[in-house]
Amino acid sequence: MKGSEIRERFLKYFEGKGHRRMRSSSLVPEADPTLLFTNAGMVQFKNVFTGDEKLDFVRAVSSQKCLRVSGKHNDLENVGVTARHHTFFEMLGNFSFGDYFKEDAIFFGWEFLTKEMGLDKEKLWITIFDEDDEADEIWKTKIGVDPERIVRMGEKDNFWAMGDTGPCGPCSEIHIDQGEEMSCGKNCGIGLCDCDRYLELWNLVFMQFNRDQSGEMTPLPAPSIDTGMGLERIAAVVQGVKSNYDSDLFTPIIKTVEEIAGISNKDDKSGVSIRAISDHCRSQAFLIADGILPSNEGRGYVLRRIIGRAARH
Numbered sequence: 001m002k003g004s005e006i007r008e009r010f011l012k013y014f015e016g017k018g019h020r021r022m023r024s025s026s027l028v029p030e031a032d033p034t035l036l037f038t039n040a041g042m043v044q045f046k047n048v049f050t051g052d053e054k055l056d057f058v059r060a061v062s063s064q065k066c067l068r069v070s071g072k073h074n075d076l077e078n079v080g081v082t083a084r085h086h087t088f089f090e091m092l093g094n095f096s097f098g099d100y101f102k103e104d105a106i107f108f109g110w111e112f113l114t115k116e117m118g119l120d121k122e123k124l125w126i127t128i129f130d131e132d133d134e135a136d137e138i139w140k141t142k143i144g145v146d147p148e149r150i151v152r153m154g155e156k157d158n159f160w161a162m163g164d165t166g167p168c169g170p171c172s173e174i175h176i177d178q179g180e181e182m183s184c185g186k187n188c189g190i191g192l193c194d195c196d197r198y199l200e201l202w203n204l205v206f207m208q209f210n211r212d213q214s215g216e217m218t219p220l221p222a223p224s225i226d227t228g229m230g231l232e233r234i235a236a237v238v239q240g241v242k243s244n245y246d247s248d249l250f251t252p253i254i255k256t257v258e259e260i261a262g263i264s265n266k267d268d269k270s271g272v273s274i275r276a277i278s279d280h281c282r283s284q285a286f287l288i289a290d291g292i293l294p295s296n297e298g299r300g301y302v303l304r305r306i307i308g309r310a311a312r313h
């Protein structure tokens with residue numbers, strides 16, 4: 001299944017569950033001074049979660065252009081080194097604005113991965129927030145996940161926030177075990193290491209609070225859902241390759257870079273560079289398409305740095 005088919009299957013699946021299909025918003029968040037770039041699918045819905053904006057629908061689905069090169073979510077130094085990090089990527093997400101909550105969000109996520117994408121249930125691992133007994137119960141009794149594959153984690157891993165302020169809440173992640181051959185060694189495991197064996201596929205955020213500048217959290221008008229799954233990751237998994245860079249979303253770019261450089265991306269020494277250049281080409285293209293030009297400050301400076309970094313590689 002090609003990346004474009006997976007994107008379409010995702011959007012269609014959630015449309016079938018009553019979600020409104022929304023266009024990706026720009027990489028430049030509209031009227032949000034707290035963010036340099038759109039870093040998640042929920043950004044265009046931030047004011048809907050807080051109750052400051054009303055929509056005439058309560059369920060949405062999107063494939064959102066995201067950039068994670070600054071602020072709270074910054075993956076820059078991992079790009080090309082791991083098989084899964086990017087500056088620019090697409091985030092598939094479904095959203096509930098005070099409508100369904102944990103149980104449906106978990107059911108939808110599980111059904112999409114195991115039925116629509118045909119992933120092996122036994123390879124899926126779940127993380128939940130330490131105190132979230134409700135999610136634990138749903139995964140165990142309603143979905144039937146083996147308790148051995150449910151891992152409780154602290155705030156750092158399982159409490160999601162867009163930035164220092166804004167909507168936030170506990171989350172539950174679906175990971176896939178990519179097999180022992182991907183293991184980094186004895187201490188390999190969810191929360192124990194950062195290797196590519198247990199790949200986080202999908203983050204289901206149970207949006208419940210709004211954090212203000214002093215750090216104080218107040219409850220949202222209604223519990224809501226915000227989920228995010230990297231299209232590049234699910235594409236690699238469905239296509240049976242161990243790196244996002246080997247999925248069809250990247251191979252044409254990688255191939256071109258390899259041809260120009262005369263070096264393979266599988267080369268131990270230069271592979272990281274080939275992959276970083278390929279990643280950075282995408283973020284440059286999408287930033288420029290969304291109206292950013294290289295400059296000495298703000299967003300333009302970030303673009304300039306990405307171009308410089310790619311050139312150095």
Ligand code: GLY
Pocket residue numbers: 039040041042160203205226227228
């Ligand atoms: N908004 C959910 C995520 O980015 O993981």
